[in-house]
Amino acid sequence: MIVTRFAPSPNGPLHLGHAFSALTAHDLAARHGGRFLLRIEDIDGARSRPELADEFRRDLEWLGLEWDEVPAQSxxxxxxxxxxxxxxxxxxxxxxxxxxxxxxxxxxxxxxxxxxxxxxxxxxxxxxxxxxxxxxxxxxxxxxxxxxxxxxxxxxxxxxxxxxxxxxxxxxxxxxxxxxxxxxxxxxxxDHADGVTLVTRGMDLFASTHVHxxxxxxxGLSVPTWHHHALLLDGEGRKLAKRRESPALAELRLAGADGRALADRLRAHQLPAGISLSEGLHGCL
Incomplete structure (x- = not known):
């Protein structure tokens, strides 16, 4: 059985790039009758904000996703x-x-x-x-x-x-x-402890897999397969990031946007104005 995961860090709100990553992991698992896991990676010192984990759950529900949650890193x-x-x-x-x-x-x-x-x-x-x-x-x-x-x-x-x-x-x-x-x-x-068989994450982490x-x-840990997906980029060709204050999913959700419709548009690569999808594998060795 395929097991994927979405593993956000609660050091800032989720943005469209996170939504695309979560959807990719969720849909790959669903396509094969597998499991999609949520893991909160909350060991980033003082930057971790526990209250954001609940915001993440609300964001994923708003996008129409279902998941099994595993223990947080803490x-x-x-x-x-x-x-x-x-x-x-x-x-x-x-x-x-x-x-x-x-x-x-x-x-x-x-x-x-x-x-x-x-x-x-x-x-x-x-x-x-x-x-x-x-x-x-x-x-x-x-x-x-x-x-x-x-x-x-x-x-x-x-x-x-x-x-x-x-x-x-x-x-x-x-x-x-x-x-x-x-x-x-x-x-x-x-990933070993959670039984993840398909590690789904952005291509910016492709090179890190050599160390993993x-x-x-x-x-002596299990060896999954990886799936490094394309990144969402801003108007300057940079990946969306919390530190650049990319538009938060919570803001869209609280403004009354239709999360399921947004999810479907992201799946179809119909991206908001000023957002593009990267091409090729960055860091492939």
Whole structure:
């Protein structure tokens, strides 16, 4: 049975891009008699606003969607910590503490990862942190991790089979300073725990899947298929985003708009003025 999920973070209201993503996941599951899950990813520190989760549910109901809800990420923090420290750190020896600031990393980095982030230069791997690590992030020793895991592939429904190339990302953060876990670890563990078989998300996260496939190999987790869909773009060709104050679904809902009609238009790629759909796979390696 196909199991998909929509996993928003309550750090801002849902917008049309979220609606398109939720509809894609919902409809792929419905088409095959599967399950569509809602998971609230609420571990983003002070940015997470619990009251927004109820707004999300009202938005999805307004769009005409039905779902099964699974436990929020905030209920799973102990599992992230256990897997990171007991398996990655103690059993495999592929995790190390890092006290570098973002400014220090930006100044020292000489490479850029496929997702546009700076590749960590390995400062704290080459000069290990001693003493108190309570204010450190924890990074994956990528070279060692890849040597242990060996080569792997993963499959996207749209792009086909991909050779996993996590080494291009350098030593990624697994446990953040300002949150219990990175997106890489939390989403990968949650999809396994929730029995997700088809990970449906925007093509802006395509490249991240190379790291997620490595974590699945290291941690012995199930391997789903992925479906990275096109993005909704604004008039300047940028993806819709909370930080750019893209029009909120809640505003449309409270103004009396017909949510089911909007959903049908999005399904048909009939987009509002000033909104377009991206083409091709961004970040495909």
């Amino acid at each position: 209920t799973r923090v102990a599992n992230y910590d256990l897997m990171a420290h007991e398996v990655l750190y103690r059993a495999l020896g592929v995790l190390y503490p890092c006290r570098c600031t973002r400014a220090e990393i930006a100044a020292a980095a000489r490479e850029t990862a496929p997702d546009g982030s700076a590749v960590y230069p390995g400062t704290c791997r080459e000069h290990p942190v001693s003493g108190d690590t309570s204010h450190c992030a924890w990074r994956l020793d990528m070279a060692r991790a890849c040597a242990i895991a060996g080569p792997h592939v993963w499959t996207d429904e749209l792009a086909g089979e991909q050779k996993a190339r996590p080494e291009l990302f350098g030593d990624v953060v697994i446990l953040r300073k300002d949150a219990p876990a990175s997106y890489h670890l939390a989403a990968t563990m949650d 496939r490595l974590l699945q190999a290291l941690l």
